Amino acid sequence: MRIISKYLGDALYSTFISYFIPLFGIASLIFFIKIVSYTSIIKLNLFELIQLYIYVLPQILFFSLPVVFYAATLGMLRKLSFEYESVALFALGISPQRLANILLRFALVLSVLLAITGTILIPQAKQIYKGFIIHKEASAELNLKPSEFGHKFGEWYMYIGSKEGNTYTNVSLFNQNAEGKESFIVAKRATIGNEHAHMAMTLYEGNAYTYEGAKLTRVAFATMKIYDTSAKRYFYYTGAKNYWLYALKNKQRAFDLTLFLLIAFFPLVCVFFLLVLGIYNPRSMLRGALFWAFLLVVLYFSLAFFLAKKFTFWALLFLPFWMAMGFILFYKKTLARY
Numbered sequence: 447m448r449i450i451s452k453y454l455g456d457a458l459y460s461t462f463i464s465y466f467i468p469l470f471g472i473a474s475l476i477f478f479i480k481i482v483s484y485t486s487i488i489k490l491n492l493f494e495l496i497q498l499y500i501y502v503l504p505q506i507l508f509f510s511l512p513v514v515f516y517a518a519t520l521g522m523l524r525k526l527s528f529e530y531e532s533v534a535l536f537a538l539g540i541s542p543q544r545l546a547n548i549l550l551r552f553a554l555v556l557s558v559l560l561a562i563t564g565t566i567l568i569p570q571a572k573q574i575y576k577g578f579i580i581h582k583e584a585s586a587e588l589n590l591k592p593s594e595f596g597h598k599f600g601e602w603y604m605y606i607g608s609k610e611g612n613t614y615t616n617v618s619l620f621n622q623n624a625e626g627k628e629s630f631i632v633a634k635r636a637t638i639g640n641e642h643a644h645m646a647m648t649l650y651e652g653n654a655y656t657y658e659g660a661k662l663t664r665v666a667f668a669t670m671k672i673y674d675t676s677a678k679r680y681f682y683y684t685g686a687k688n689y690w691l692y693a694l695k696n697k698q699r700a701f702d703l704t705l706f707l708l709i710a711f712f713p714l715v716c717v718f719f720l721l722v723l724g725i726y727n728p729r730s731m732l733r734g735a736l737f738w739a740f741l742l743v744v745l746y747f748s749l750a751f752f753l754a755k756k757f758t759f760w761a762l763l764f765l766p767f768w769m770a771m772g773f774i775l776f777y778k779k780t781l782a783r784y
Contacts, residue, residue, distance in 0.1 A: 523724025718772030
């Protein structure tokens with residue numbers, strides 16, 4: 447049994463690596479592009495970009511490893527079948543059930559690690575990531591570029607003529623609220639700083655215009671302060687236990703927890719399906735196996751998302767149901783034949 451386990455483990459490892467490296471690279475690139483997009487808002491050096499990437503690394507691994515295991519296991523089994531190695535194993539008295547037991551152990555270890563990642567590492571990393579961004583914004587390290595449109599300070603659209611250090615000249619701000627009230631401010635210069643955990647902009651020598659209804663009001667000022675008090679500035683860090691206890695009274699948090707668990711145990715509950723699709727006689731090759739494998743992935747994650755959204759914690763019953771369906775197919779299609 448140990449020899450067979452080592453043999454399958456080595457075969458799975460080599461296939462796993464060949465799938466993991468490109469998929470991990472693509473996922474990392476997507477997340478890194480998202481991180482780099484923050485440089486248009488706040489100043490980030492290379493070390494801080496790497497730091498943010500480390501914070502999203504648990505998410506990259508969590509969402510890529512289940513798919514990689516699924517593809518690698520299927521690829522390994524089909525390769526063994528195509529090269530008649532699985533047939534040789536069966537001829538030596540090693541039943542498909544023993545192969546299933548070995549793969550179930552591999553899948554169980556991976557699923558437990560994924561569950562730990564999803565329920566402990568990801569919540570902590572996401573909070574640290576969010577806190578880091580808020581801290582950078584609250585530190586007044588905005589990446590404002592002169593003569594460019596689209597900058598925002600809180601609810602105000604902002605345009606600056608020039609910049610020297612933390613001093614901005616020829617500053618213009620515009621804001622329109624839900625009631626249709628429009629406000630426009632021009633100032634000769636401005637500075638941005640951090641006051642009481644809020645970003646504050648101090649404007650010097652300017653005019654403030656307010657247009658409401660058909661009335662235009664103008665106020666001249668020597669000094670004016672505008673605070674960014676948007677809700678995103680507030681951040682409260684919680685431990686993993688309290689983070690998920692909130693799921694008992696918050697449907698979105700309950701959905702997140704349920705979906706994470708459904709994703710984490712995807713490798714375990716799909717083992718029997720993989721054995722059905724991966725074990726075959728090369729003389730009577732199973733046609734359309736890759737299509738069915740792809741369809742199973744799409745179906746599983748679609749149902750997981752729908753059930754988690756609709757029934758939250760009750761959706762976890764989907765795990766034993768899916769595994770039982772796979773075992774029935776495995777018993778009828780594989781065990782009965784080999």
